[in-house]
Amino acid sequence: MPESQSHLVLPRSSLAAAKAMRAETLVEKLELQEAQEWERKELQRIRQAANPTVTQNTRVDQAMSMMAHLREKKKAIYVELEMRHRLKAEQASYMRAALELREANLTAADRKVRAEETRRGQILFSRVCPELHPEWRQHAQEQFLAKKL
Numbered sequence: 001m002p003e004s005q006s007h008l009v010l011p012r013s014s015l016a017a018a019k020a021m022r023a024e025t026l027v028e029k030l031e032l033q034e035a036q037e038w039e040r041k042e043l044q045r046i047r048q049a050a051n052p053t054v055t056q057n058t059r060v061d062q063a064m065s066m067m068a069h070l071r072e073k074k075k076a077i078y079v080e081l082e083m084r085h086r087l088k089a090e091q092a093s094y095m096r097a098a099l100e101l102r103e104a105n106l107t108a109a110d111r112k113v114r115a116e117e118t119r120r121g122q123i124l125f126s127r128v129c130p131e132l133h134p135e136w137r138q139h140a141q142e143q144f145l146a147k148k149l
Contacts, residue, residue, distance in 0.1 A: 052058070106114070119134055126133035133139065 122132050122134050126136065130136055130139075
């Protein structure tokens with residue numbers, strides 16, 4: 001056997017088995033390369049999705065979407081404000097009606113007691129602010145006349 005040939009000499013059946021093994025390893029190697037290529041493309045797709053290419057149309061679409069969203073929120077806020085305004089108006093109307101009913105149901109004795117309570121309160125508060133006294137004009141005029149004489 002010449003030395004230039006392969007140092008390993010296999011019988012014919014072993015040679016066929018070696019070729020089959022090389023074919024299997026080649027297939028495995030190709031499958032591995034294909035899986036790596038798929039993973040690389042998948043990672044690239046994920047990165048691209050995370051950082052999409054921004055075009056003029058994309059910006060316009062985003063702006064339109066944001067404007068629509070803000071319009072909806074603004075509309076909801078105005079509806080809320082309108083409901084609060086109506087509720088406040090209804091409460092004020094109810095309070096006026098309840099006060100009117102209470103006034104209508106007062107007897108003469110109740111009115112007299114209330115007037116006396118009001119007068120007593122005015123006199124008490126006139127210590128802080130003299131103009132609150134029910135007869136402050138009369139008192140002021142008397143003081144003015146007393147100074148003139």
